[in-house]
Amino acid sequence: MKLSFEKSVAGRRGNFVPPLAVPAVPLDELLPAALQRATPAALPELAEPEVVRHFVALSRRNFGVDVGFYPLGSCTMKFNPKINERVAALPGFLDVHPLAPAETVQGVLQLLHETERLLSTICGMAAFSLVPAAGAHGELAGMMVIQAHHRAQGAGRRKVLVPDGAHGTNPASAALCGFEVVEVASNPAGGVDLDDLRRKVDTATAALMLTNPNTLGLFEDRILEVASIVHEAGALLYYDGANLNGILGRARPGDMGFDVVHVNVHKTFSTPHGGGGPGAGPVGVAAHLVDHLPLPRIVRDGDVFRLEGTAPRSIGKLLAFHGNIGVLVRAWCYLRAHGPEQLRAISGDAVLNANYLRELLRGAFEVPYERRVMHEFALSGRRQKAAGSSTLDIAKRLIDFGFHPPTIYWPLVVEECMLIEPVETETKETLDAFAAAMLQIAEEIRVNPEFVHAAPHTAPVKRLDEVRAARQLDLRWRATGG
Amino acid sequence: MSYQSHGPDDRAAMLARIGVDRLDDLFADLPASLRNPPLEVPPGLTEPELLRLAGRLAARNSAADLICFLGAGAYDHYIPAAVGELAGRAEFYTGYTPYQPEMTQGMLQAIYEYQTMICELTGLDVSNASLYDGASAVWEALLMSERHVHQGRFLVSRSVSPLVRATLRAYASAADFPVAEVGDPLGALDPARLEAELAAGASALVVALPTAYGELHDATALAELCHRHRALLVVIANPLALALVKTPAEMGADICVGDGQPLGIPLQFGGPFLGFLATTNALVRKMPGRIVGATVDADGQRGFVLTLQAREQHIRREKATSNVCTNQALMALRATIYLTLLGRQGLRELATVNLQHAGWLRRRLLALPGVSALGEGPHFHEFAIRVPDARGWHQAALQAGYLAGLPLAEWEPELADGLLLCATEQRTRAELEGLVAVWEELA
Ligand SMILES: Cc1ncc(COP(=O)(O)O)c(C=O)c1O
Numbered sequence: 001m002k003l004s005f006e007k008s009v010a011g012r013r014g015n016f017v018p019p020l021a022v023p024a025v026p027l028d029e030l031l032p033a034a035l036q037r038a039t040p041a042a043l044p045e046l047a048e049p050e051v052v053r054h055f056v057a058l059s060r061r062n063f064g065v066d067v068g069f070y071p072l073g074s075c076t077m078k079f080n081p082k083i084n085e086r087v088a089a090l091p092g093f094l095d096v097h098p099l100a101p102a103e104t105v106q107g108v109l110q111l112l113h114e115t116e117r118l119l120s121t122i123c124g125m126a127a128f129s130l131v132p133a134a135g136a137h138g139e140l141a142g143m144m145v146i147q148a149h150h151r152a153q154g155a156g157r158r159k160v161l162v163p164d165g166a167h168g169t170n171p172a173s174a175a176l177c178g179f180e181v182v183e184v185a186s187n188p189a190g191g192v193d194l195d196d197l198r199r200k201v202d203t204a205t206a207a208l209m210l211t212n213p214n215t216l217g218l219f220e221d222r223i224l225e226v227a228s229i230v231h232e233a234g235a236l237l238y239y240d241g242a243n244l245n246g247i248l249g250r251a252r253p254g255d256m257g258f259d260v261v262h263v264n265v266h267k268t269f270s271t272p273h274g275g276g277g278p279g280a281g282p283v284g285v286a287a288h289l290v291d292h293l294p295l296p297r298i299v300r301d302g303d304v305f306r307l308e309g310t311a312p313r314s315i316g317k318l319l320a321f322h323g324n325i326g327v328l329v330r331a332w333c334y335l336r337a338h339g340p341e342q343l344r345a346i347s348g349d350a351v352l353n354a355n356y357l358r359e360l361l362r363g364a365f366e367v368p369y370e371r372r373v374m375h376e377f378a379l380s381g382r383r384q385k386a387a388g389s390s391t392l393d394i395a396k397r398l399i400d401f402g403f404h405p406p407t408i409y410w411p412l413v414v415e416e417c418m419l420i421e422p423v424e425t426e427t428k429e430t431l432d433a434f435a436a437a438m439l440q441i442a443e444e445i446r447v448n449p450e451f452v453h454a455a456p457h458t459a460p461v462k463r464l465d466e467v468r469a470a471r472q473l474d475l476r477w478r479a480t481g482g
Numbered sequence: 483m484s485y486q487s488h489g490p491d492d493r494a495a496m497l498a499r500i501g502v503d504r505l506d507d508l509f510a511d512l513p514a515s516l517r518n519p520p521l522e523v524p525p526g527l528t529e530p531e532l533l534r535l536a537g538r539l540a541a542r543n544s545a546a547d548l549i550c551f552l553g554a555g556a557y558d559h560y561i562p563a564a565v566g567e568l569a570g571r572a573e574f575y576t577g578y579t580p581y582q583p584e585m586t587q588g589m590l591q592a593i594y595e596y597q598t599m600i601c602e603l604t605g606l607d608v609s610n611a612s613l614y615d616g617a618s619a620v621w622e623a624l625l626m627s628e629r630h631v632h633q634g635r636f637l638v639s640r641s642v643s644p645l646v647r648a649t650l651r652a653y654a655s656a657a658d659f660p661v662a663e664v665g666d667p668l669g670a671l672d673p674a675r676l677e678a679e680l681a682a683g684a685s686a687l688v689v690a691l692p693t694a695y696g697e698l699h700d701a702t703a704l705a706e707l708c709h710r711h712r713a714l715l716v717v718i719a720n721p722l723a724l725a726l727v728k729t730p731a732e733m734g735a736d737i738c739v740g741d742g743q744p745l746g747i748p749l750q751f752g753g754p755f756l757g758f759l760a761t762t763n764a765l766v767r768k769m770p771g772r773i774v775g776a777t778v779d780a781d782g783q784r785g786f787v788l789t790l791q792a793r794e795q796h797i798r799r800e801k802a803t804s805n806v807c808t809n810q811a812l813m814a815l816r817a818t819i820y821l822t823l824l825g826r827q828g829l830r831e832l833a834t835v836n837l838q839h840a841g842w843l844r845r846r847l848l849a850l851p852g853v854s855a856l857g858e859g860p861h862f863h864e865f866a867i868r869v870p871d872a873r874g875w876h877q878a879a880l881q882a883g884y885l886a887g888l889p890l891a892e893w894e895p896e897l898a899d900g901l902l903l904c905a906t907e908q909r910t911r912a913e914l915e916g917l918v919a920v921w922e923e924l925a
Contacts, residue, residue, distance in 0.1 A: 001587070003594070004822050005595070013827055013828050014562070014825065018560070018908075021835075022839060022842035023842070024838055025842075027834065030838070031698070034700065035727055037605075037726065037728050037732065041603045042602050043826040044822055044826070048564060051822050055819055058574075058588035058592055062585075062588030063586055064574065070577075072578060077578060081483075083532060087532070087540075091540070091546050092537075093751070094748045097556055099554055099888055100552070101545075103544075104545035107539035108539070108540075111539050121521065121522050121523055133810075134807065136805040136808065137805075140805060144652070167795075167807075169805050172799060172802045173805040175801070176805055177656045218511075219512060221512075224516075247509075249521055251512045252516070264808075270485070273575075274577075274811050274812030275586075275589040276808065277754075277813075278754035278812060316648060316651060318652060319615045320741070321755075324753040325752055325754075326748070326750040326753065326754055327753075336532055337526050338484070339523065343523065345484060345486060349486045349493075352493060355508055356499055356500055360499075404585060407581075424486050425485050425486060425487060426487065461583075462584070468778065469789040470791070475609070475774070475776075476609070477595070
């Protein structure tokens with residue numbers, strides 16, 4: 001499909017610029033010629049109807065939860081309730097300047113304060129900050145809190161322990177605070193190897209970062225032991241909440257002994273993933289760490305709310321303003337829509353769906369861990385690989401069936417990994433259809449791996465050459481060729 | 483409310499297939515002492531109840547009805563209806579990071595167009611696919627500089643927004659890098675005064691275009707000076723101003739960052755906004771975040787993919803150029819749609835209206851007795867003035883329905899009697915004159 005630039009015709013335009021409200025002054029008087037750009041930015045020139053068709057055409061070459069099943073492991077691609085979009089679009093939330101005086105923004109401050117309280121209750125933490133813009137940003141905030149804590153204790157703790165199955169953002173976030181990252185091995189059952197943990201944790205350890213259920217969808221059943229090993233060394237326990245959906249309402253990270261948590265509201269709390277973002281990654285802490293939370297803090301004095309911009313022990317500001325508020329408004333809607341039983345029902349069906357789908361697939365694909373899973377599970381495509389088709393081939397072939405492929409080649413601890421997260425909003429019929437497609441693909445691999453290797457067959461483009469993209473960089477269009 | 487799809491029969495059939503009697507059996511790995519804690523959350527609301535409650539809260543944000551003369555990093559611009567309509571297509575907003583490019587060509591192509599537009603606006607060679615916001619993008623630019631220059635120290639002009647400088651301080655303190663603030667809030671940075679700071683070692687200098695106080699200064703001499711000392715120049719730019727102003731690339735900047743909020747993104751009490759980052763070809767492998775590239779498919783047709791992923795956290799883990807995973811893709815899409823609608827000519831005209839509106843307001847206010855200039859300019863659509871009683875004037879305007887800028891006491895003690903004001907294309911003649919009239923009474 002052509003780029004907007006390639007459709008551009010000189011002189012075409014829309015009508016979005018209001019007339020000057022004041023008498024014009026010659027441009028050079030306001031902006032000296034030496035400060036003016038030499039040539040205009042070469043933006044495309046199109047009339048509005050063409051622009052609309054262009055982006056509608058692009059949207060039809062895209063895939064979202066509203067189009068079909070999206071079992072992308074670790075991403076919790078659940079239904080995004082439409083009422084949440086309606087609420088976020090209310091002018092009272094949309095058209096509010098972030099530096100408006102507190103007395104003119106009481107509604108949104110109350111909403112944010114309530115969101116903090118609800119997250120604290122659900123996670124069993126003393127307090128939350130809604131500032132972080134995504135999960136990884138929440139991790140960074142959490143690492144900064146942990147660093148501030150140890151600095152305040154006068155202890156130079158340099159190491160952060162991360163299990164080998166951890167998401168890449170965990171080590172990357174720890175490294176941004178100057179921590180040395182030390183990997184902890186997993187045991188044959190897919191959990192943390194406690195002996196390796198005991199060997200590696202010491203007085204230089206600042207924290208252990210853990211995802212629970214872990215990135216294989218397995219609940220770390222010795223979590224209380226893990227917590228006491230970490231705490232006895234004077235280190236803190238960090239909870240990556242990417243997988244909170246699997247235990248929502250049924251267990252709380254605070255009760256497990258976690259000192260700092262982040263949640264991905266674009267996963268567990270249904271805010272749209274936006275084609276890659278924005279999300280939000282609120283960070284919560286136990287009582288002893290509240291003073292270190294990022295700024296601004298939302299403060300309630302009686303019935304009046306305000307933003308507090310300074311606090312001596314805080315890690316400080318992480319963004320110019322207060323967070324991805326539009327995303328948090330949607331999360332608030334989701335939180336208020338669900339009472340206690342309804343919250344538990346979410347994790348109930350998420351876990352039911354994962355175990356059911358795993359049951360349907362376990363004959364045809366290798367199951368790396370013989371255990372109950374929580375909200376997601378890993379399969380290995382090792383058997384198919386031996387027959388001539390990789391996990392990448394399986395993923396590409398799934399596209400022909402109208403399913404988004406699972407997360408592939410991650411976690412790294414499983415060979416030819418497929419991480420499948422079917423989420424609670426999907427029907428049994430959808431899971432059955434997905435399983436049927438997977439079984440058909442497994443059969444195709446037995447009889448005709450070449451056909452699977454050539455997939456996708458029905459997408460708008462054939463398999464794309466990613467190696468060439470990285471070798472012959474073409475990151476922007478240019479009028480000459482491009 | 484519930485968004486689950488199963489009926490009781492489905493659940494029973496699925497449990498039977500799994501081979502357990504009760505749903506709770508699936509949660510057997512949770513230690514009994516932790517299981518099913520009391521959950522003190524209010525009962526769930528139905529959709530109409532939720533909308534009513536939300537409506538009541540939204541109604542308590544009277545800020546939405548104020549006539550906005552406040553900028554300070556978040557700007558009140560008109561957003562064409564098509565922006566929300568198109569970015570609200572479910573195929574876009576309910577998808578995620580385009581890991582499977584054959585299925586997500588729409589978002590990938592849109593981001594490739596976005597990257598091209600950011601390159602056009604900044605004059606630089608390459609852009610990434612978005613970062614969280616403008617302030618965090620500055621920090622990413624500094625980390626990039628550090629990976630290139632390795633001096634372990636940064637310089638930031640005091641004319642950069644205090645909101646951005648506070649953010650840099652937080653990250654820099656965690657990473658243990660000193661950040662030295664140089665120059666004054668107002669006026670151009672004097673290269674002569676910078677020489678010693680650069681000689682002491684710095685990976686980058688950060689300046690803003692326009693500054694936090696609305697002034698536009700040519701950074702060409704600063705770029706030369708930085709490069710003589712092997713430091714990089716990072717320019718924070720307002721993307722709308724770049725429709726008219728000499729580009730960061732023309733000035734010799736190595737990295738340009740900023741917030742794309744002015745490009746079709748609502749104020750939303752401060753987010754989600756759009757961090758953008760552009761740089762030169764020489765630094766492309768040091769960039770943070772996602773990058774989209776063009777390639778071909780098995781039939782030789784053009785297509786788009788995420789590329790240079792070897793920089794990223796999912797491959798490089800603790801050695802990655804950044805920890806960013808989820809970014810602000812939908813905001814980048816909004817900016818792309820906005821810029822496509824405005825187009826080459828429209829964006830220049832729009833920027834000109836902003837420039838003229840603010841210029842008129844500044845001249846009118848400077849003519850009031852007791853009002854004087856803070857900063858000589860030139861200015862884009864924002865400027866600071868000194869008034870006899872900044873808080874009193876701000877309050878009086880608020881009573882009359884105007885959000886009359888920012889009292890600068892909140893930012894700089896030395897500018898305590900200052901007000902920072904912005905007039906975009908949104909302000910009508912009546913509103914512009916109305917604000918002047920309120921203050922004429924006080925002057
Ligand atoms: C386990 C895990 N941790 C952390 C993250 C990072 O979250 P985000 O993408 O919101 O930054 C992700 C998500 O992609 C994840 O799956």
